[in-house]
Each structure stands twice: as C-alpha cells, then as structure tokens.
Amino acid sequence: MTGWKWNKMRKRIEDEFTYLAVSRQRKYQLRMQRDKRCTECGEPAVQGSRCLKHLVKARERQRKKRGLKRRYYGTLSYKLQAVEKR
Numbered sequence: 146m147t148g149w150k151w152n153k154m155r156k157r158i159e160d161e162f163t164y165l166a167v168s169r170q171r172k173y174q175l176r177m178q179r180d181k182r183c184t185e186c187g188e189p190a191v192q193g194s195r196c197l198k199h200l201v202k203a204r205e206r207q208r209k210k211r212g213l214k215r216r217y218y219g220t221l222s223y224k225l226q227a228v229e230k231r
C-alpha cells in the first residue's frame with residue numbers, strides 16, 4: 146500500500162466480496178461466477194463458470210486425469226463446439 150491518498154484517488158471496486166477473507170484470485174473467480182463469466186478469462190460463460198474454450202480445456206484435463214479413452218459426444222461442450230465450426 147502506498148497510503149490513503151492513493152487509495153482514495155483510485156476507484157475501488159466494492160461489492161459483497163471485497164471484505165471476504167479470501168485471496169484476490171478467489172474473489173475474482175467469485176465475481177466472474179456471479180456475473181456468469183469464465184473464471185479464467187472473463188469471457189461470457191456457456192456452462193457453469195467456463196467459456197467454451199476453457200470448458201473444452203477443463204474437459205481435456207479431466208479426460209487425461211481419469212485416463213478415459215472414449216469421449217462423451219453428448220456432452221454440452223461438444224455440441225457447442227460442433228455449432229461453432231459450422
């Protein structure tokens with residue numbers, strides 16, 4: 146902190162998360178979730194708290210972690226991907 150003057154001049158975002166005892170990163174994620182935004186990049190979320198790009202990324206991560214061999218093509222993110230390619 147560089148003092149109260151600097152603090153006062155700066156426009157602070159105050160909302161329900163401002164005084165929570167959680168990390169800045171966590172607050173950012175909470176705000177993104179509240180605004181239905183991707184918690185990773187701030188793009189509009191398509192499902193849960195992820196945009197299409199990060200939904201796919203998260204899914205790929207999950208797949209690797211679980212070592213799944215088959216893909217679940219009925220999953221929403223696949224459907225959305227198909228729509229985007231059209």
Ligand SMILES: [Zn+2]
Nearest residue numbers: 183186196199
């Ligand atoms: Zn994203």
